[in-house]
Amino acid sequence: MKRLLALLLLALCVAPLAVAQEMDVLGLDGETDTYALDSIESVTFDLSGLRADGDLLRLHTQGGLVQLEVADIDSVTFAAGTLLRVHQALGVTSQFALADIDSITFANSADLTVTVDYAGGAVTVVNPLESAGVAVDVTGADVIVSGAAGMPGIVYALSGTTGDGMFKIYSDEDFTLRLDGVSIENLDGPAINVQADVTIGVALLGSSTLTDGVTYADPPNDEDQKAAFFSEGQLIFTGAGSLTVNGQGDDQHGLGSDDYIEVQGGTIIVTSAVKDGVHTNEGYFQHGGSVSVSADADGVDAGDGPVTIDAGTLTVLIADDDRDAVKCDGAITIAGGNTQLTVEGDQSKGLNAGSVLLTGGLLTIQTSGGVVLEASGAGFDPSYCTAIKADDLVELDGADVTVTTVGLAGRGVSCDGDIAIASGVLDISSSGDGGVYVNDVGLADAYHGPCLKADANVILTGGTITLSHSGSGGKGISGDFDLSIGVPGTGPTLNITTTGAPISIGGGDYAEAKAVSVDSTVTIDGGDITISSADDAIKSKRWLEVNGGLINIVNSVEGLESPNLFINGGEIHLTSTDDGLNATYGVDGEFNDGSNLTISGGYIHLYAPAGDAIDSNGNLTLAGGTLIVHGPPAQPEVGIDVNGTFRVDGGFTxxxxxxxxxxxxxxxxxxxxxxxxxxxxxxxxxxxxxxxxxxxxxxxxxxxxxxxxxxxxxxxxxxxxxxxxxxxxxxxxxxxxxxxxxxxxxxxxxxxxxxxxxxxxxxxxx
The missing domain is CATH 2.60.40 (Immunoglobulin-like)
Structure with a gap:
C-alpha cells in the first residue's frame, strides 16, 4: 500500500474560489508539504500508524461538514483536477468538487460521538459532550437532543430497536446521524425529526428501519413534521448500510427535507407513503447508492430545486392517478446511474419538470395509465399519462432511454417547448388506443398518444431513435412547429413504425396513425431513416425539404406529403399504397391548388402498387437527380399525376x-x-x-x-x-x-x- 504518513496529521487547504491544482499538507509539527494534484495517483491510509485522535476524515465544504470513517476508506483520488473521490468499502464512492472544499481535517470520533441505544421502551445514552452544551432528554423511548455546543461534526450514533419511540434533535451546527442497525417506530409522529436548518450527514451502517404513526400528535411551536424521517436541513446519505422507511402518516411523506437531499451511498427503501416517497424543497441529488420508492403521491418531489442523478440506482413505483415518479420545478438532469420508473395511474408522469436533460446513464420508464378528460370551456381537455414531460425542453445527449406505454393514449415524450436529440439511445414502444371527445370549443376531436410530441420544435441531430406505436391514431412524431433531422453529412438513426387504425371523428374526418406529422416545416439534412406507417410516412402542413440522408419508407399510404415539397439531395426509397410523393393543401379535386413539388437532386426510388407514385395538386418540376418510378399496375392511377404545370428541366427520370x-x-x-x-x-x-x-x-x-x-x-x-x-x-x-x-x-x-x-x-x- 502507498503510504502518505503526513496525511495522518494534516489539514488540507484548497482554494475555495478556484479549482485547486496543488495540495498543501499541514502536519502537527507545523511543517507544510505541497503536492501537485496531477502527480498524485491516490491517497491511502495505514491504520497501524493511525493516532487515536484521527479516525474520522472531515471534509469542510461550502455546503457543510462531511465526516467519513478512515477505517472505511480504501483510497482518495483526484479526477481531472476538479473532483476529489473517496473510495470506501464495498465499492461505494463519494465525490466532491475541489472548488467546494475549504479544508480536510482529522478528528477522534469517540470525543465527538453521542450514542443512543434503544431497547424496547428504554434508551441508553452515552453523552461525552454534556458539559459542552449537548443536552439529551429521554422520556421512555422518546429522545430529544438540544445541541448548542457550537461544535460542528458531532456524531449521533443510533442503534437498537423500539416499537414506540422517536429521535428528535435541535442543533446549531452541522452534525452526523449514524444509523447503525437501528429500528424506530413512533406511534404518533416521525421516527426521526431534525429541527435544525443545518447540513446533516446520514451515515448508514447495517440495516435500519424507520416507521411513523398514522395520526401525528400536534407538535410544539407549530414545528414541521412532514415525514417519517423529516429534516429542516440538508440530508446527505453515505455509507454501505441500508435504511427502510415505512411511511404511514395520513398526511405525511416518507423521507423529507425542507432543504435538499443528497445520496452518496447506501441503500434507501421507502416502502410506502401517503404523500410523497421523497420530498424536498430545494433539490434531490444522487451521486451513488440505491434508492427505491413506492408512494401514494409522487415518488421523488424536489420542489423548486433541481434533480441531478449521475450515479447509483433509483427505482420508483407510482400507482395512483395524477402523480409523478420524479418531479421538480427546475431541471431534471440524468447523467449516469440506472433509473427505473413504473407509472400506473391515469394522467400521471414519469419525469415531470421545467426541463429534462438526459446526458448519460440508463433510464427505463413503463407507464400503464390512461388519458383523463378534464372539463374545459364547452367540452373537455385531455390530460395524458406521459413517460417524460417538460415545460421548456427535453434534451437527449448520451443517455440510454427505454419507454413503454400501454395505457389509453399514453404518451412517450411530451414537451411544451422543444425536444432535442443529439446522441444516445431512445426506444419508445406505445400501444394505447386513441379516441374521440368534444374539445373546449365544442367540436368533435380526437385524443391520441404520440411517441414524441412537441408544442414547439423537434430537433434530431444524432443518436439512435426507435419509435413504435400500435394504438389507433398513434403517431411516431407530432409537432406544432418545425422538425429538423440531421445535419449535412450526418444525423440520427431513426426508425418509426405505426400500425394502428384511424380514428373516425365524424363528418369524414379521421385521426390517422401517421409516422411523422408536423404543422410547420420538415427539413431533412442527414441521417438514416426507416419508416413503416399505417398512414402517412412524413407529413408537413407547410413545407417539406429533403437535402440529404437516407430515407427508406417500407410501407405507407402516402409517403411524403406537403403543399411545398422539395427534394434537393439524399437517397429515398419509398413504397406507398396511395400517393408516394404528394404535394397538396389537402383539398381534393382536379384543379391547381397552388402547391409545388420540385426535385432538383438526390436519388428517388418509388414503388406504387396501387396509387399514384407522384401526385401534385399544383405544379411539378423535375430539375435534377435520379427518379425511378414503378407506377401502379391498373388505371385510373398513374405514375405521375399533376393538376398544374409539369416541367422536366434536368436529371434522369x-x-x-x-x-x-x-x-x-x-x-x-x-x-x-x-x-x-x-x-x-x-x-x-x-x-x-x-x-x-x-x-x-x-x-x-x-x-x-x-x-x-x-x-x-x-x-x-x-x-x-x-x-x-x-x-x-x-x-x-x-x-x-x-x-x-x-x-x-x-x-x-x-x-x-x-x-x-x-x-x-x-x-x-x-
Missing part, C-alpha cells in the same frame, strides 16, 4: 405505368428532352424495357416491378436527331439497382419500334 388517358405528358416548356412511349399491350411485371441508339449504346434498361404499358423517360443523353430502337423482354448482364441496370450487355429482346428524337416532349407508340 424513368417511369413505368399503365397507358390510359390519365397519363401525364410534360409541358412543352420543359428544357430537357422527354419521350413518352405507349403501347396497347400490357407487359408483365419484370419484363425488361430497353432503348439503345443505332450503334448499340444503351440509353436505358429498366425492369418495372408492376405490369405496365407506358414508359416516360427523360435524360440528358436523349439527343436531338438521334435514332433509337425500343425493345421489350430479353435479359441484361449488368448490375441492377431498383430495377435500373448499369453496364453489362442487353440481349434477347423483341424490337418493338424505332424513333428519332424530335422536340422537347415526344410521344412514341409501340
Amino acid at each position: 424513368v417511369v413505368s405505368q399503365i397507358n390510359s388517358n390519365m397519363v401525364e405528358t410534360p409541358s412543352s416548356q420543359s428544357t430537357q428532352r422527354c419521350v413518352l412511349l405507349k403501347t396497347n399491350t400490357t407487359l408483365s411485371a419484370g419484363t425488361l424495357f430497353h432503348i439503345e441508339d443505332t450503334g448499340g449504346g444503351a440509353l436505358v434498361t429498366f425492369r418495372p416491378a408492376n405490369r405496365y404499358s407506358c414508359i416516360l423517360l427523360s435524360t440528358v443523353d436523349l439527343t436531338a436527331g438521334t435514332s433509337y430502337r425500343v425493345y421489350t423482354g430479353g435479359s441484361c448482364t449488368g448490375s441492377e439497382l431498383d430495377g435500373l441496370y448499369s453496364g453489362g450487355t442487353y440481349s434477347g429482346g423483341t424490337l418493338r419500334t424505332t424513333f428519332t428524337s424530335a422536340g422537347m416532349v415526344q410521344t412514341v407508340n409501340f
Whole structure:
C-alpha cells in the first residue's frame, strides 16, 4: 500500500474560489508539504500508524461538514483536477468538487460521538459532550437532543430497536446521524425529526428501519413534521448500510427535507407513503447508492430545486392517478446511474419538470395509465399519462432511454417547448388506443398518444431513435412547429413504425396513425431513416425539404406529403399504397391548388402498387437527380399525376405505368428532352424495357416491378436527331439497382419500334 504518513496529521487547504491544482499538507509539527494534484495517483491510509485522535476524515465544504470513517476508506483520488473521490468499502464512492472544499481535517470520533441505544421502551445514552452544551432528554423511548455546543461534526450514533419511540434533535451546527442497525417506530409522529436548518450527514451502517404513526400528535411551536424521517436541513446519505422507511402518516411523506437531499451511498427503501416517497424543497441529488420508492403521491418531489442523478440506482413505483415518479420545478438532469420508473395511474408522469436533460446513464420508464378528460370551456381537455414531460425542453445527449406505454393514449415524450436529440439511445414502444371527445370549443376531436410530441420544435441531430406505436391514431412524431433531422453529412438513426387504425371523428374526418406529422416545416439534412406507417410516412402542413440522408419508407399510404415539397439531395426509397410523393393543401379535386413539388437532386426510388407514385395538386418540376418510378399496375392511377404545370428541366427520370388517358405528358416548356412511349399491350411485371441508339449504346434498361404499358423517360443523353430502337423482354448482364441496370450487355429482346428524337416532349407508340 502507498503510504502518505503526513496525511495522518494534516489539514488540507484548497482554494475555495478556484479549482485547486496543488495540495498543501499541514502536519502537527507545523511543517507544510505541497503536492501537485496531477502527480498524485491516490491517497491511502495505514491504520497501524493511525493516532487515536484521527479516525474520522472531515471534509469542510461550502455546503457543510462531511465526516467519513478512515477505517472505511480504501483510497482518495483526484479526477481531472476538479473532483476529489473517496473510495470506501464495498465499492461505494463519494465525490466532491475541489472548488467546494475549504479544508480536510482529522478528528477522534469517540470525543465527538453521542450514542443512543434503544431497547424496547428504554434508551441508553452515552453523552461525552454534556458539559459542552449537548443536552439529551429521554422520556421512555422518546429522545430529544438540544445541541448548542457550537461544535460542528458531532456524531449521533443510533442503534437498537423500539416499537414506540422517536429521535428528535435541535442543533446549531452541522452534525452526523449514524444509523447503525437501528429500528424506530413512533406511534404518533416521525421516527426521526431534525429541527435544525443545518447540513446533516446520514451515515448508514447495517440495516435500519424507520416507521411513523398514522395520526401525528400536534407538535410544539407549530414545528414541521412532514415525514417519517423529516429534516429542516440538508440530508446527505453515505455509507454501505441500508435504511427502510415505512411511511404511514395520513398526511405525511416518507423521507423529507425542507432543504435538499443528497445520496452518496447506501441503500434507501421507502416502502410506502401517503404523500410523497421523497420530498424536498430545494433539490434531490444522487451521486451513488440505491434508492427505491413506492408512494401514494409522487415518488421523488424536489420542489423548486433541481434533480441531478449521475450515479447509483433509483427505482420508483407510482400507482395512483395524477402523480409523478420524479418531479421538480427546475431541471431534471440524468447523467449516469440506472433509473427505473413504473407509472400506473391515469394522467400521471414519469419525469415531470421545467426541463429534462438526459446526458448519460440508463433510464427505463413503463407507464400503464390512461388519458383523463378534464372539463374545459364547452367540452373537455385531455390530460395524458406521459413517460417524460417538460415545460421548456427535453434534451437527449448520451443517455440510454427505454419507454413503454400501454395505457389509453399514453404518451412517450411530451414537451411544451422543444425536444432535442443529439446522441444516445431512445426506444419508445406505445400501444394505447386513441379516441374521440368534444374539445373546449365544442367540436368533435380526437385524443391520441404520440411517441414524441412537441408544442414547439423537434430537433434530431444524432443518436439512435426507435419509435413504435400500435394504438389507433398513434403517431411516431407530432409537432406544432418545425422538425429538423440531421445535419449535412450526418444525423440520427431513426426508425418509426405505426400500425394502428384511424380514428373516425365524424363528418369524414379521421385521426390517422401517421409516422411523422408536423404543422410547420420538415427539413431533412442527414441521417438514416426507416419508416413503416399505417398512414402517412412524413407529413408537413407547410413545407417539406429533403437535402440529404437516407430515407427508406417500407410501407405507407402516402409517403411524403406537403403543399411545398422539395427534394434537393439524399437517397429515398419509398413504397406507398396511395400517393408516394404528394404535394397538396389537402383539398381534393382536379384543379391547381397552388402547391409545388420540385426535385432538383438526390436519388428517388418509388414503388406504387396501387396509387399514384407522384401526385401534385399544383405544379411539378423535375430539375435534377435520379427518379425511378414503378407506377401502379391498373388505371385510373398513374405514375405521375399533376393538376398544374409539369416541367422536366434536368436529371434522369424513368417511369413505368399503365397507358390510359390519365397519363401525364410534360409541358412543352420543359428544357430537357422527354419521350413518352405507349403501347396497347400490357407487359408483365419484370419484363425488361430497353432503348439503345443505332450503334448499340444503351440509353436505358429498366425492369418495372408492376405490369405496365407506358414508359416516360427523360435524360440528358436523349439527343436531338438521334435514332433509337425500343425493345421489350430479353435479359441484361449488368448490375441492377431498383430495377435500373448499369453496364453489362442487353440481349434477347423483341424490337418493338424505332424513333428519332424530335422536340422537347415526344410521344412514341409501340
